[in-house]
Amino acid sequence: MKLMVNGREHEVDVEDDMPLLWVLRDELGFTSVKYGCGIAQCGACTVQVDGIAVRSCQLAVGDLDGDVTTIEGLGTPEAMHAVQQAWVDHQVAQCGYCQSGQMMQATSFLVLNGTPSDDQIDAAMSGNLCRCGTYPRIRAAIKTAAAKLQGA
Amino acid sequence: MNRLVSLLFVLPAGVLAQEPPVAEGLAAWSRIYEVASHPRCTNCHVGDSGRPAWAALGYDPKWLHGMNVQAGDSRIGAETVLCQTCHITAASDNATPHAAPQIDDAWRLPPVALDWRDKTSGEICIQMRNPETNNGFEGQELAAHVRESAFVNWGFEPGGNRVPAPGTAEELARDIEVWIAAGTPCTADP
Incomplete structure (x- = not known):
């Protein structure tokens, strides 16, 4: 197929x-x-x-x-997507295992909801587990990416 | 002719009019309510909280859907995470316990007006007979919906270790037909 x-x-x-x-x-x-x-x-x-x-x-x-x-x-090392760039800027990853899934979820989420509240970010990302507990940095990176994608 | 006249006297009025008597309609409704109030249905038939539940999975009956799922005003999770992210649209036997169930329809919550959680039989009955609060179903359309809906049919055969709603979709449809033919009586009626 x-x-x-x-x-x-x-x-x-x-x-x-x-x-x-x-x-x-x-x-x-x-x-x-x-x-x-x-x-x-x-x-x-x-x-x-x-x-x-x-x-x-x-x-x-x-x-x-x-x-x-x-x-x-999603992007390349030379031309990263705003979400990938925000992940680097906030140094989100620790072990990294869950992070590609986190970014694919976050990118889709920001297309549906370009100006999310903290509660909406938490709700949207609650189905993506991170055993390293990088959740505060994930939330911060999503807010940075959202602002960039909105042209702020 | 005389035998026919005699027969007319012994038949109840409801049979003459080809309508089941109210008592039969109320009995059918009580079976309908048994389904509507079952956790397999009330897990998703929730109000404007938009918070589905995970009852009938061996958890506490009040256990909410994991992952902080909030279907939102959209009822499909568009504000946060779409139901379809995990509940893939596909025909499936859903044999794997604990996996997100899949049906051949877009997973979503029913309209807010069809909130059944913690509602009485009388409250749901009045809601179900009114097209303004039953998702627009007029007359026997409701029975047809029950037969055809992938959601409803899944509720009776949810697969894995999920507790099914009582009976079958066909039995529910027949009860709805009887209830509607009897004039949609509700226990709360005067």
Whole structure:
């Protein structure tokens, strides 16, 4: 089957019920996408489908309907997305395992809600767990990214 | 002819008019309420708090949905995180316990007017018979909705270790038909 990932078409020979997570990691080598729980309880596997955050561990590739973006497609080291830049500026990451999922969730969230309150940030990001406890820096980085994206 | 006249005298008026008697309608309603008040349904049939619950999963009956989920005014989580981020739109047997259930429809909360949590039988009955508060269903459209809705059908076969609503979607639809044919009687009626 064919799927679009980060603006490029890929062809894979897999079963329909394979989770998108494993197609991305094992078949296509997008290792930014992390396995955490496998049941949409932790958010580590978050990618975007047509710009909407999705837990890729829960999405069978046969049910995929749209273009996939992983953090490799969000920006480049030379031209980072505002969310990625804010993550660097606030030095959000500690161990880093959950962080690509955090950024993919945050980016989708800011498209839906460009001027979020602190409570809305907390609610939006509560499904993305961070065992290092970087939540205060995640919230600060999202506020910085939101301001930048709004042109402030 | 005489036999026909005799028969007319012994039949109750409701049968003559081809309408179930009120008592039958009330009995059907009590079964409908048993479903509507079940945690499998009241988990999502919540008011303007927009906070779904995780009852009927072995947790405390008042346990709210994890991850601080708030469906917001949009009822689909557009203000924070979309329901569909975890509740993928896909037909699934939902066999895995604790995984986010999937159905072949966009996951969302019902309208605020269909708040069933902590409501009495009389309150829900009055709400359900009024198209202004029952999501616009007129007459038997409500029964058709129950048969066709992926949400309703999932509630009776939720998969995994989730507790199902009592009965089946078809039984609920039939009870709704009886209740509507009887004139949508409610226990709160004078």
